[in-house]
Amino acid sequence: MAAAAPACIDTLRIDGARLWASLMELARIGATPKGGVCRLALSDLDRQGRDLVGRWATEAGMTLSVDRIGNGFMRRPGRNDRLPAVMTGSHIDTQPTGGKFDGNYGVLAGLEVVRTLNDHGLTTEAPIELAWWTNEEGSRFVPVMMGSGVFAGAFTLEHAHAARDLDGHSVKDELQRIGYLGADRPGARAVGCYFETHIEQGPVLEDHGVTIGVVGGVLGIRWYDCTVTGLEAHAGPTPMALRRDALQVATRLMQEVVAIAHRHGPHGRGTVGMVQVFPNSRNVIPGRVKFSIDLRNASDALVGAMDADLRGVAAKLAADTGLPIGIEPVSDYPAQAFHPECIAAVQRAATKLGYSHMPVVSGAGHDAVYLARVAPTGMIFIPCKDGISHNEIEDAQPEHLEAGANVLLHAMLERAGVAG
Amino acid sequence: MAAAAPACIDTLRIDGARLWASLMELARIGATPKGGVCRLALSDLDRQGRDLVGRWATEAGMTLSVDRIGNGFMRRPGRNDRLPAVMTGSHIDTQPTGGKFDGNYGVLAGLEVVRTLNDHGLTTEAPIELAWWTNEEGSRFVPVMMGSGVFAGAFTLEHAHAARDLDGHSVKDELQRIGYLGADRPGARAVGCYFETHIEQGPVLEDHGVTIGVVGGVLGIRWYDCTVTGLEAHAGPTPMALRRDALQVATRLMQEVVAIAHRHGPHGRGTVGMVQVFPNSRNVIPGRVKFSIDLRNASDALVGAMDADLRGVAAKLAADTGLPIGIEPVSDYPAQAFHPECIAAVQRAATKLGYSHMPVVSGAGHDAVYLARVAPTGMIFIPCKDGISHNEIEDAQPEHLEAGANVLLHAMLERAGVAG
Numbered sequence: 001m002a003a004a005a006p007a008c009i010d011t012l013r014i015d016g017a018r019l020w021a022s023l024m025e026l027a028r029i030g031a032t033p034k035g036g037v038c039r040l041a042l043s044d045l046d047r048q049g050r051d052l053v054g055r056w057a058t059e060a061g062m063t064l065s066v067d068r069i070g071n072g073f074m075r076r077p078g079r080n081d082r083l084p085a086v087m088t089g090s091h092i093d094t095q096p097t098g099g100k101f102d103g104n105y106g107v108l109a110g111l112e113v114v115r116t117l118n119d120h121g122l123t124t125e126a127p128i129e130l131a132w133w134t135n136e137e138g139s140r141f142v143p144v145m146m147g148s149g150v151f152a153g154a155f156t157l158e159h160a161h162a163a164r165d166l167d168g169h170s171v172k173d174e175l176q177r178i179g180y181l182g183a184d185r186p187g188a189r190a191v192g193c194y195f196e197t198h199i200e201q202g203p204v205l206e207d208h209g210v211t212i213g214v215v216g217g218v219l220g221i222r223w224y225d226c227t228v229t230g231l232e233a234h235a236g237p238t239p240m241a242l243r244r245d246a247l248q249v250a251t252r253l254m255q256e257v258v259a260i261a262h263r264h265g266p267h268g269r270g271t272v273g274m275v276q277v278f279p280n281s282r283n284v285i286p287g288r289v290k291f292s293i294d295l296r297n298a299s300d301a302l303v304g305a306m307d308a309d310l311r312g313v314a315a316k317l318a319a320d321t322g323l324p325i326g327i328e329p330v331s332d333y334p335a336q337a338f339h340p341e342c343i344a345a346v347q348r349a350a351t352k353l354g355y356s357h358m359p360v361v362s363g364a365g366h367d368a369v370y371l372a373r374v375a376p377t378g379m380i381f382i383p384c385k386d387g388i389s390h391n392e393i394e395d396a397q398p399e400h401l402e403a404g405a406n407v408l409l410h411a412m413l414e415r416a417g418v419a420g
Numbered sequence: 421m422a423a424a425a426p427a428c429i430d431t432l433r434i435d436g437a438r439l440w441a442s443l444m445e446l447a448r449i450g451a452t453p454k455g456g457v458c459r460l461a462l463s464d465l466d467r468q469g470r471d472l473v474g475r476w477a478t479e480a481g482m483t484l485s486v487d488r489i490g491n492g493f494m495r496r497p498g499r500n501d502r503l504p505a506v507m508t509g510s511h512i513d514t515q516p517t518g519g520k521f522d523g524n525y526g527v528l529a530g531l532e533v534v535r536t537l538n539d540h541g542l543t544t545e546a547p548i549e550l551a552w553w554t555n556e557e558g559s560r561f562v563p564v565m566m567g568s569g570v571f572a573g574a575f576t577l578e579h580a581h582a583a584r585d586l587d588g589h590s591v592k593d594e595l596q597r598i599g600y601l602g603a604d605r606p607g608a609r610a611v612g613c614y615f616e617t618h619i620e621q622g623p624v625l626e627d628h629g630v631t632i633g634v635v636g637g638v639l640g641i642r643w644y645d646c647t648v649t650g651l652e653a654h655a656g657p658t659p660m661a662l663r664r665d666a667l668q669v670a671t672r673l674m675q676e677v678v679a680i681a682h683r684h685g686p687h688g689r690g691t692v693g694m695v696q697v698f699p700n701s702r703n704v705i706p707g708r709v710k711f712s713i714d715l716r717n718a719s720d721a722l723v724g725a726m727d728a729d730l731r732g733v734a735a736k737l738a739a740d741t742g743l744p745i746g747i748e749p750v751s752d753y754p755a756q757a758f759h760p761e762c763i764a765a766v767q768r769a770a771t772k773l774g775y776s777h778m779p780v781v782s783g784a785g786h787d788a789v790y791l792a793r794v795a796p797t798g799m800i801f802i803p804c805k806d807g808i809s810h811n812e813i814e815d816a817q818p819e820h821l822e823a824g825a826n827v828l829l830h831a832m833l834e835r836a837g838v839a840g
Contacts, residue, residue, distance in 0.1 A: 202657025
């Protein structure tokens with residue numbers, strides 16, 4: 001659909017200083033003393049963030065419309081405005097002790113793309129849309145990735161509207177209160193393709209000294225609660241041979257969770273994050289240990305293989321020790337591969353711009369995972385300091401932020417086409 | 421010092437039914453719906469228990485005196501009343517969800533010995549004393565084994581008096597309130613030797629099908645707090661190779677605690693009872709894990725060898741993984757061997773009475789541990805169901821309770837001598 005691009009397009013670059021200034025200005029809304037941001041979904045601060053981004057978009061000539069779950073769509077018309085939009089976006093809500101970049105970068109990188117097109121008087125063939133998605137973080141309301149999930153039909157608008165925070169406020173009431181209960185039916189927009197720029201939230205790019213991560217997809221996840229039942233007894237009077245120590249069996253299985261991840265590499269991940277010991281007393285042999293298991297891998301087949309491995313290991317351990325081991329499924333998020341054409345567009349853009357790049361997978365969920373259910377989707381990762389996010393010390397380098405936005409610009413231009 | 425015993429002495433037996441009836445009557449004070457006892461130290465219920473036992477002792481012709489930490493001494497004169505007393509005793513306070521036998525059995529077995537001597541009009545050469553020791557359990561006030569500890573000079577009366585419960589009540593005020601702040605200076609009594617009868621609180625006797633445990637001593641104990649420091653990170657975006665997972669290192673050390681106990685058998689014991697994971701979130705790789713270590717063995721040298729083993733293993737693990745491991749000593753209770761003559765007296769009594777018996781060690785602390793610092797001491801264990809105590813389902817068989825009291829009777833008679 002793309003018209004022949006003018007020769008000058010290849011040299012087009014976003015304005016890194018302007019992007020940085022916008023990031024810092026948005027980060028003032030909900031700024032924490034430690035340098036982070038607390039801007040919970042549908043709070044007064046979230047309203048202020050939405051107001052600011054909406055104003056910037058309007059100033060950049062875009063029109064804002066809001067749907068019934070509060071997703072905001074800022075549209076820049078294309079020459080052929082009936083074409084489905086080339087969309088980008090992310091979220092502007094944060095964790096309670098969140099950083100300046102998670103989500104916010106994806107929204108403001110998209111704004112910077114539009115500002116750059118404006119600077120050069122460029123019209124795209126297809127329209128361009130910039131979205132913020134409501135409540136990606138899920139800190140205040142569950143489920144997480146709420147706005148994009150409703151948009152993609154992963155769950156219903158009614159389900160999302162009914163979610164309540166700890167104070168009993170519902171999503172619907174809070175949307176109304178902050179003025180962002182829109183009229184549009186979620187998912188009613190035509191999306192030609194979707195790109196999302198995001199800090200990696202992991203250490204891989206930094207570890208490799210690479211600027212751009214070309215994201216191939218998002219890992220599938222299975223969560224379990226595991227319980228090992230032994231016999232609570234006094235640590236003193238009970239000889240080793242007569243113990244039924246639930247923790248000693250549980251720790252062997254906790255080791256196996258990591259071994260399973262290594263057996264199903266390179267993308268296999270296994271984590272025990274949460275442990276409860278009963279009765280949790282210094283001189284009592286644990287009678288019961290409950291712990292979480294988080295398994296991830298690049299395809300549902302690989303996650304399934306890890307699941308089978310886990311169950312086999314646990315059954316053998318239970319048989320060997322005589323202690324019952326219960327494994328209860330908690331959640332199951334399928335793996336999501338991104339679209340080959342979108343992946344290729346990101347890779348081509350990074351190559352053209354001369355940035356070091358590598359294929360990566362996303363271990364965490366993003367709005368792009370749900371968008372991938374309704375449109376060809378790709379993601380662009382940039383490094384974040386020490387791989388840390390969901391933390392007030394979350395940090396990213398201006399040159400990486402700029403590079404990611406340039407890749408977004410050129411990937412979107414490739415897909416939208418330049419009208420000349 | 422013993423005069424020649426009358427020939428009938430060898431056939432002397434306590435009254436098992438009377439012992440059982442007394443145990444059941446005392447267990448009504450603080451009885452819980454689940455069949456246990458809650459009689460916390462220096463509570464109104466503890467007063468009622470003391471009143472009842474004191475009344476029984478008085479009815480059995482004994483004189484009661486109370487010292488300044490509330491220990492009660494019930495004395496039956498000897499023919500040569502200037503000889504140091506042959507003493508027995510235990511405690512009548514319980515855990516919040518305690519059983520009918522822990523402590524109470526040791527006191528009432530001693531009472532039954534005196535009642536039996538009365539039944540047969542027997543006078544001993546040396547006086548016999550029966551003690552209850554204040555606050556053995558330590559549930560309401562610390563330190564544990566408070567009354568016997570003050571008696572033996574392990575810590576001062578002032579220190580014990582100043583201890584407060586969670587509501588701010590001091591030991592001294594509560595002793596006064598319940599009428600058991602006596603006048604005697606703790607430790608001012610001459611103790612010729614001390615025997616204590618107790619349920620095993622462990623599974624060894626039951627496992628061996630043996631009635632009497634001849635206790636050789638009490639294991640030495642060292643308590644530690646161990647902290648492994650890693651790096652908190654998202655479970656999703658962090659590949660296995662780039663993790664610094666504190667729990668994975670901590671679980672290896674938890675396994676080693678048990679391996680160390682096995683390497684220092686047969687009495688080595690190693691327990692991890694308490695675990696805290698930070699931040700303890702399902703999808704966050706643990707950044708820090710803190711856990712308790714409890715090491716026990718039959719001599720201070722063996723406990724010291726386990727300590728060195730632990731430190732060596734931890735240092736190697738820290739070097740191998742690059743994660744710092746801190747080991748903080750919390751408490752150190754030396755091992756306490758009982759007196760060869762008292763051990764032999766218990767063994768001879770069990771042999772004479774035809775009860776199956778075996779040498780055992782006590783893994784838990786008892787008042788006898790402190791008494792052993794001031795007088796030759798021995799202990800008699802009997803089985804308890806499934807080795808369970810500190811639990812409302814704590815249980816013991818009447819024939820075992822009877823057997824233990826018979827062994828106590830004959831061991832005390834051997835040491836006190838029968839005047840005829």
